Amino acid sequence: MTGRRTAALLTAAVVALLPTTAQADVGYPDPQPVTGQQIIHDPTVIQLKSGGYVAYSTGGVIGARLSRDRVQWDDAGNAFAAPPSWWYEYNSTGDPWAPDISYRAGRYWLYYAVSSWGTNHSAIGVATSPSGLPGTWTDHGKVFSSDTTDTWNAIDPAVTAADGGLWMTFGSYWTGIRMVELDPGTGKARTGAPVHHLAARPDAPYAVEGPYVVRHGRYYYLFASYDACCAGVNSTYKIRVGRSASVTGPYADSTGTPMTAGGGDLFLASHGRYIGPGGESVFRVGGEDWIAYHYYDADDSGTPKLGLNRLSWTKNGWPVAG
Template sequence: MRRLFRLTATAACALALMGASFAYPNPGRVTGDVVVHDPTMIRTSSNYVLYSTHGYLEARTSTDRINFTRAGSAFRTPPSWWRTYSSGNDPWAPDISQQGGRYLMYYAVSSFGSNNSAIGLATSSTGQPGTWSDQGVVYATTTSNDHNAIDPNLLVDASGRWWLSFGSYWTGIRMVRLDPATGKRHSSDRTLHHLATRPDAPYAVEAPDIIRHGSHYYLFASYDRCCAGLDSTYKIKVGRSTSPTGPYTDRSGRSMLSGGGTMVLETHGSIVGPGGQSVMSDVDGDLLVYHYYDGNANGTPKLGVNLIGWDSAGWPYVY
């Protein structure tokens, strides 16, 4: 698979350098238990661990990044505070990273279509399923707020500052600063930054994931309608900024606060509504990890994994 990825990348990179367009690639080969929503993945010392929405944060493991086996969930039992935001104790959209020798996982608890929502934090010494300890609520919203506390993503910037981006519909993507000592909101910097929105109702942009590449920060976000099987219109766009707090603009210079965003991946062939993405660095490069709806399987949500390339102007593409 990796050799094929590299051969495909050569052709894709050549087209990108020439400014030409090319067809979106199909997801890289994955097998086993790959029915997921909102996947996040990390490589530990012993395996790959992937977490996703539902089931106390469903877990899957792999030794080769191809074959995935269901391995329980992050939590064995739900923390008591979940019930305030989800009557079914149903957590969503985890974000896993390793910071300072421990694993952190931010995740959301809410119900569909509501912004009575909270972002929680869990920690683990190994990152493996069943080993996570609840650290409580990091940020919450109520129905009186103009934004939504779901779809969290941790960014550690070039200066070592910690930031949490999040958001869905309402007024789009927001960001707050965190304290690295606690992983929770910074006590002296309470600014609520605004990174991206849509100028048109229902303001359908969500699931931020921000990475640093070169001299820029890149905000990947999911646009339009998720979770509707073959009727989903999800797609992944990106903007970039020289500051973690923005402003983020697309390739044409349009702000992501005005509906801007450069397309990274959208529906093509039987690959419907790709989104819910996260970006992971591995030994062979950066990976886009996402879900899509399989047109050859009645719209079943599946795991997608593609390598990310960078063109001569510093913009990402998948191959």
């Protein structure tokens, strides 16, 4: 990741929670080779109606990259020329995190979070664009927020259309992964909508975040990032997954362990030079699912880079990175 959040994420307080070296597992596939601007954090990717791809990420004023072929990625500036003024309520630098892009009702929708490291005084905002390209976004303000009196943290949004409704998954640490229903017209949380609980870690520091829900067949699959990110080669991030017949849960792994009780099948973990994969999102290309994430390159001083893998499915309906 580049930008102001890097310094905050590499504080001594974070590093103190981590082992001196990450544990690697060689049983996972390498990401697809990419070229060009590979540095990224918390990527969200979509194939544009106009052709090619755009990836948005943490860093800058929601950093942007463009590609024609999903291999060569070029720096495309930022989604916004400057931070909307309301962002400064949540951090002094107007620094946004973890965007999520989607397309519906003839427009592209970009969700993102604004917060400060280590606090749940946080908010999720939304912007729309006719093209999905950087510099074309109109911000519409807050979608949902949390404060220190809440038991959840309103960051890391991901939006899913399901069962005739629109749902936003979010959450980081505190009590874990949550979900709230959105108004399809405004893209914002419905007034008085209940906050559903999808996943949690029973052990301190309750390290689960970065959720993403995707449907395959008759199930919804919840991907989430577990353990600690953002410390280069010392990161212990990994991606776990569970599934549910209902978008609001309950989600469980292949052994039946509920994700609210710490369950989740290990989907992707450190291996070789690819340390701490996480911050994931899923996108579709020609009927195929792909997963985007960041990892820390052990052969490049722990620089965060873009990981892309085809998402395959077993006969039993569980996802596999290809």
